[in-house]
Amino acid sequence: MASAFWCIVEDDRQGAPKKVMAEVLGAASRLGGGPVEAVWLTDKASDAGLKQLGEWGAGKVWLLENAGLAPYRSEVWAGALADLAAQQSPRAIFGAVTSRQRELVARLAARLGVGLAADCVALAMNGDTLVATRPVYAGKLIARVTWAKGPWVATLRPNVFRPAEAQPGKTAAVERPAVSLPPAVMKFVERREEVSTGLPELTEAEIVISGGRGMKGPENYVILEDMGRVIGAAVGASRAAVDAGWRPHRFQIGQTGRTISPKLYLGFGVSGAIQHLAGMRTSKIIVAVNKDAEAPIFKIADYGIVADLFEVVPELTKEFKKLLEK
Amino acid sequence: MKILVAIKQVPDTATQVKVGADPRLIDTAGITWIVSPYDEFAVEEALRIKEKRGQGEVVAVSLGPERVKEALRSCLAMGCDRALHLNDAAWNGADTLATARALAAVIKQEQPQLVLCGRQAIDDDMGAVTAQLAELLGWPCASWIMEEAVDAEGTTVRAARQVEGGLEVFDLPLPAVLAAQKGLNEPRYPTLKGIMGAKKKEIRDVKAADLGLGAEPSQLSVVGLEALPPRPPGRIIQGDVPTAVKELVRALREDAKAI
Ligand SMILES: Cc1cc2nc3c(=O)[nH]c(=O)nc-3n(C[C@H](O)[C@H](O)[C@H](O)COP(=O)(O)OP(=O)(O)OC[C@H]3O[C@@H](n4cnc5c(N)ncnc54)[C@H](O)[C@@H]3O)c2cc1C
Ligand SMILES: Nc1ncnc2c1ncn2[C@@H]1O[C@H](COP(=O)(O)O)[C@@H](O)[C@H]1O
Numbered sequence: 001m002a003s004a005f006w007c008i009v010e011d012d013r014q015g016a017p018k019k020v021m022a023e024v025l026g027a028a029s030r031l032g033g034g035p036v037e038a039v040w041l042t043d044k045a046s047d048a049g050l051k052q053l054g055e056w057g058a059g060k061v062w063l064l065e066n067a068g069l070a071p072y073r074s075e076v077w078a079g080a081l082a083d084l085a086a087q088q089s090p091r092a093i094f095g096a097v098t099s100r101q102r103e104l105v106a107r108l109a110a111r112l113g114v115g116l117a118a119d120c121v122a123l124a125m126n127g128d129t130l131v132a133t134r135p136v137y138a139g140k141l142i143a144r145v146t147w148a149k150g151p152w153v154a155t156l157r158p159n160v161f162r163p164a165e166a167q168p169g170k171t172a173a174v175e176r177p178a179v180s181l182p183p184a185v186m187k188f189v190e191r192r193e194e195v196s197t198g199l200p201e202l203t204e205a206e207i208v209i210s211g212g213r214g215m216k217g218p219e220n221y222v223i224l225e226d227m228g229r230v231i232g233a234a235v236g237a238s239r240a241a242v243d244a245g246w247r248p249h250r251f252q253i254g255q256t257g258r259t260i261s262p263k264l265y266l267g268f269g270v271s272g273a274i275q276h277l278a279g280m281r282t283s284k285i286i287v288a289v290n291k292d293a294e295a296p297i298f299k300i301a302d303y304g305i306v307a308d309l310f311e312v313v314p315e316l317t318k319e320f321k322k323l324l325e326k
Numbered sequence: 327m328k329i330l331v332a333i334k335q336v337p338d339t340a341t342q343v344k345v346g347a348d349p350r351l352i353d354t355a356g357i358t359w360i361v362s363p364y365d366e367f368a369v370e371e372a373l374r375i376k377e378k379r380g381q382g383e384v385v386a387v388s389l390g391p392e393r394v395k396e397a398l399r400s401c402l403a404m405g406c407d408r409a410l411h412l413n414d415a416a417w418n419g420a421d422t423l424a425t426a427r428a429l430a431a432v433i434k435q436e437q438p439q440l441v442l443c444g445r446q447a448i449d450d451d452m453g454a455v456t457a458q459l460a461e462l463l464g465w466p467c468a469s470w471i472m473e474e475a476v477d478a479e480g481t482t483v484r485a486a487r488q489v490e491g492g493l494e495v496f497d498l499p500l501p502a503v504l505a506a507q508k509g510l511n512e513p514r515y516p517t518l519k520g521i522m523g524a525k526k527k528e529i530r531d532v533k534a535a536d537l538g539l540g541a542e543p544s545q546l547s548v549v550g551l552e553a554l555p556p557r558p559p560g561r562i563i564q565g566d567v568p569t570a571v572k573e574l575v576r577a578l579r580e581d582a583k584a585i
Contacts, residue, residue: 071494074457075466099489103469106454110423110461115546118452131549136451137343137352144549185466189484189495201490207585231585249472249509250488255339255448256363256508264584275339281554285584287574293562301560302582303574311567319575320585 003034006090010098015046020096024156025056026164033125034091035059043070054172056164061172068181071188072100078107079182092152109153117145117154138255138278159261205234208262212238214269218246227317238270254279268309272297327382327480329372330438333365335397336449350548361397364444366513367506372442373405383407402524403516409529416534421544426458431537441503456505466498470507
């Protein structure tokens with residue numbers, strides 16, 4: 001069938017699709033341009049995972065389950081996906097902006113000889129073609145882009161698209177197509193896990209707390225982590241804090257760090273430089289605490305408090321605790 | 327060992343960017359142009375590999391209009407040995423695939439053992455060219471690398487790429503393509519000697535026909551650019567800290583429903 005909208009499954013490497021899949025499947029369904037199908041490349045799928053994809057609206061799951069698919073290597077995955085796409089001619093292929101898929105989908109588009117729109121924040125059908133909206137120039141402008149031919153290949157920014165509501169009992173037909181894997185060229189050496197903070201991952205978190213140079217030193221981030229534990233937030237930092245060596249690079253938010261789009265962003269002692277905004281300005285609600293009333297972050301904040309963060313943070317943690325214990 | 331670095335010239339992040347008279351393009355008046363910051367990490371890493379091995383050649387390549395020479399010149403000042411400028415109207419409006427095709431063609435001619443790119447160009451913010459280059463060349467690639475080490479024989483590169491929750495380390499047989507992430511290194515500033523020396527180094531113009539390529543329409547095209555819709559005006563919460571904090575928590579729960 002030449003009309004399907006494919007959503008490549010991002011999973012937790014343990015057999016469960018990540019929550020961003022509800023967003024990708026939801027976005028594809030709302031376009032109404034054709035049947036929505038999931039394509040799952042994995043070494044181990046689970047029944048619960050397949051059920052989940054059905055409930056999120058996938059009419060069919062193309063399941064490529066093979067030990068050779070772990071760990072992820074772009075040369076193996078892109079080849080297998082391109083073969084399946086050549087057999088099935090989907091109308092569109094969507095991925096999520098994750099470390100694997102942003103690379104995989106780019107490689108796939110090159111293999112298929114079609115256009116790629118990465119990091120989209122909106123999608124719309126315009127008659128018979130798809131138009132995608134994506135931030136450019138560090139989020140200073142928005143570009144609307146379109147494809148010369150299909151399949152339309154795109155990646156979607158997490159936390160931006162409204163997730164599909166789970167429909168209990170709805171199931172997906174599972175197909176296990178015959179696809180041979182290209183040989184792996186890269187040799188896996190090791191995976192180095194980060195020391196876990198016990199807090200959510202920055203790009204996946206629904207709430208992000210960010211500490212800037214106003215935090216004054218690495219030792220003070222514990223007060224942000226305390227708040228993080230209370231409200232289930234990730235803790236990030238500005239580049240000034242990262243460059244000072246207070247936080248590892250992986251926590252940097254902004255143009256040269258991570259792009260986040262949480263439901264709630266809370267910035268403490270962050271001035272709101274354009275490069276920081278580039279990484280967080282699509283956050284839904286922005287809160288800023290800064291002792292300088294002129295700090296540019298107040299220009300984009302929904303709520304601001306002009307005060308010393310060291311007075312505000314403990315008080316705020318206390319109030320959050322009270323609220324959430326109710 | 328020959329290393330090729332792909333660099334893109336982009337507007338400085340601090341300058342204002344406005345939609346131009348043609349709403350598909352930006353207004354370039356008054357823009358300061360720089361080498362995309364991630365590409366500077368790539369240049370630095372290439373120079374370090376060469377220095378560590380005590381021999382080799384680092385070639386900077388960029389696709390873009392005439393002004394791109396300036397960006398290539400600053401890579402030469404950092405220490406690159408020579409530069410190639412893919413400079414042809416056929417590439418106007420090139421999307422990532424058209425760019426990758428042109429770069430792949432020049433790479434086939436140059437035959438480097440390693441190609442370094444940046445994580446993403448900070449104008450189109452696609453982060454796609456690296457993987458697309460790898461696909462077109464049939465080479466392995468690793469994106470968002472935080473560390474790399476080329477073995478003594480120059481046959482393999484070990485690269486650590488940043489993923490959610492950690493680093494994944496792979497051995498890639500050369501030739502391969504790597505994309506630099508911030509944290510890989512600290513780029514050097516050109517020295518005065520470097521800047522003087524760069525004036526004598528070669529920047530060779532390359533036309534589409536030199537690569538056996540014709541004009542090809544881009545697969546992805548921009549319909550229009552728009553300024554960001556303004557956020558609704560925010561609210562500064564007044565009062566002493568305990569009062570303001572209580573009001574903030576109330577507003578987050580009841581008005582914004584964000585917690
Ligand atoms: C190419 C390039 C890329 C960049 N990429 C990034 C990026 O990815 N991410 C990023 O963040 N930056 C980036 N930057 C840097 C950016 O320009 C800023 O320098 C940086 O964001 C500033 O960090 P900051 O807000 O923490 O520090 P500052 O600008 O120093 O601001 C500190 C703020 O804290 C406030 N403050 C101090 N003490 C207190 C207190 N006790 N209570 C309350 N408030 C207090 C001050 O009023 C001030 O507003 C980039 C720059 C360049 C040139
Ligand atoms: N026009 C170009 N000339 C040379 N290299 C480029 C060009 N465009 C992109 N690249 C390289 O590809 C990387 C990713 O770019 P992009 O996919 O456009 O975000 C950049 O960091 C550069 O290393």
